Amino acid sequence: xxxxxxxxxxxxxxxxxxxxxxxxxxxxxxxxxxxxxxxxxxxxxxxxxxxxxxxxxxxxxxxxxxxxxxxxxxxxxxxxxxxxxxxxxxxxxxxxxxxxxxxxxxxxxxxxxxxxxxxxxxxxxxxxxxxxxxxxxxxxxxxxxxxxxxxxxxxxxxxxxxxxxxxxxxxxxxxxxxxxxxxxxxxxxxxxxxxxxxxxxxxxxxxxxxxxxxxxxxxxxxxxxxxxxxxxxxxxxxxxxxxxxxxxxxxxxxxxx
DNA sequence: ATGACTGAGCATCTCAGA
Numbered sequence: 001x002x003x004x005x006x007x008x009x010x011x012x013x014x015x016x017x018x019x020x021x022x023x024x025x026x027x028x029x030x031x032x033x034x035x036x037x038x039x040x041x042x043x044x045x046x047x048x049x050x051x052x053x054x055x056x057x058x059x060x061x062x063x064x065x066x067x068x069x070x071x072x073x074x075x076x077x078x079x080x081x082x083x084x085x086x087x088x089x090x091x092x093x094x095x096x097x098x099x100x101x102x103x104x105x106x107x108x109x110x111x112x113x114x115x116x117x118x119x120x121x122x123x124x125x126x127x128x129x130x131x132x133x134x135x136x137x138x139x140x141x142x143x144x145x146x147x148x149x150x151x152x153x154x155x156x157x158x159x160x161x162x163x164x165x166x167x168x169x170x171x172x173x174x175x176x177x178x179x180x181x182x183x184x185x186x187x188x189x190x191x192x193x194x195x196x197x198x199x200x201x202x203x204x205x206x207x208x209x210x211x212x213x214x215x216x217x218x219x220x221x222x223x224x225x226x227x228x229x230x231x232x233x234x235x236x237x238x239x240x241x242x243x244x245x246x247x248x249x250x251x252x253x254x255x256x257x
Numbered sequence: 258a259t260g261a262c263t264g265a266g267c268a269t270c271t272c273a274g275a
Contacts, residue, residue: 009274010264034274036265061265062273112273149275161275168275203275204262215275247263247274 001255002026003102005218007033007147007201007248011066014246015043018068021239021250022050028071029097030250031104033147035064035090042066059090065104065146066093073097080105081134082127091124100226101135105146110167118167121149125176132183135223142223144185147248149217150177152187155197156216161208168217186227188220188253189234200235201248209240220253229255 004027008014011032022030030052035042039058047054052068055075067073077094079087091106105128110121135142151157151168162169181187189198199214208214220233232254239249 013264034264109273109275111275151275157275166275201275205275206261208262217275244263 001028001100001257002252003029003031003143003145003220003255004250004252005031005033005104005145005147005220006250007106007218007246009034009246009248010036011042011064012037013244015046017239017242017245019046019050021236022047022052022068025236025250025252027252028069029073029095029102030068031093031102031145032066032068033064033104033106035059035066036061037064055093055095057090057093059088063090063106065090065106067095067102067104069095069097071097073102076101080124080127080131082130083124099141101140101142103131103142103144103146105144105148107147107149109149110173118170121167122172122176125173129176129179129183132180132185136183140223141226142185143226143253144180144221145219145251145253147217148177148219150174150219151215151217152177152219155195158197158199158211158213158215161203161213161215168215180221184224185221186224186230188222188227188230189216189251191227191230192233198235200251202240204247218248218251220251226255229257231256
């Protein structure tokens with residue numbers, strides 16, 4: 001089973017990149033983030049042609065997540081349980097694929113909107129931990145993936161790429177990420193590559209790609225039985241070197257069975 | 258110390274991204 005995640009920074013700008021990539025890499029499920037469009041504007045036909053169904057949680061201009069799947073999936077949630085009823089940000093999709101629960105997230109960045117913006121990020125992380133706890137209490141097999149907007153350790157961002165008080169690395173942010181690990185989730189990439197930088201994002205500015213000034217902020221967290229099936233996890237760096245790329249690259253997870 | 262790249266939208270500037 002192959003599952004992938006990709007923050008595409010506008011699906012309408014990146015539809016051809018995604019189509020080419022699906023044809024080559026052939027994931028069973030691809031979680032997308034930062035669609036930057038409503039569901040009606042999502043270019044679904046280009047993916048169904050390739051054998052992928054599309055489940056879209058869209059929003060005008062900002063955010064937006066989706067799942068493309070060539071295996072049967074059922075959408076379980078389109079909003080993160082535990083957030084206020086009037087929360088309209090499209091950042092969460094939860095699927096069932098056979099016995100697996102697959103969650104795709106676009107976690108708030110937290111650097112805009114002042115203290116309220118950062119508080120929203122923390123509240124979102126609290127609700128996410130509660131959701132993961134509930135699933136584990138039900139003995140579910142969980143793959144939690146997407147753009148977490150968290151660089152968990154100092155090795156996960158290039159020197160100078162972020163300031164120490166950035167919302168992606170603030171201690172309160174990292175503590176809430178660690179809480180997911182304490183619940184029993186395994187960081188798939190770090191389980192396979194325990195040391196050294198492995199980036200998934202390079203800013204458009206300041207020649208960040210050319211200088212390899214990147215971040216590791218797109219993750220796969222696996223519940224215990226799923227972690228036992230871990231066979232591979234890698235970012236596809238080649239995508240960042242293409243014409244008009246997203247600033248994030250896809251990350252691919254392979255599970256045995 | 259400075260500058261600065263991409264995308265969307267009631268758009269030739271502002272907001273957000275990270």
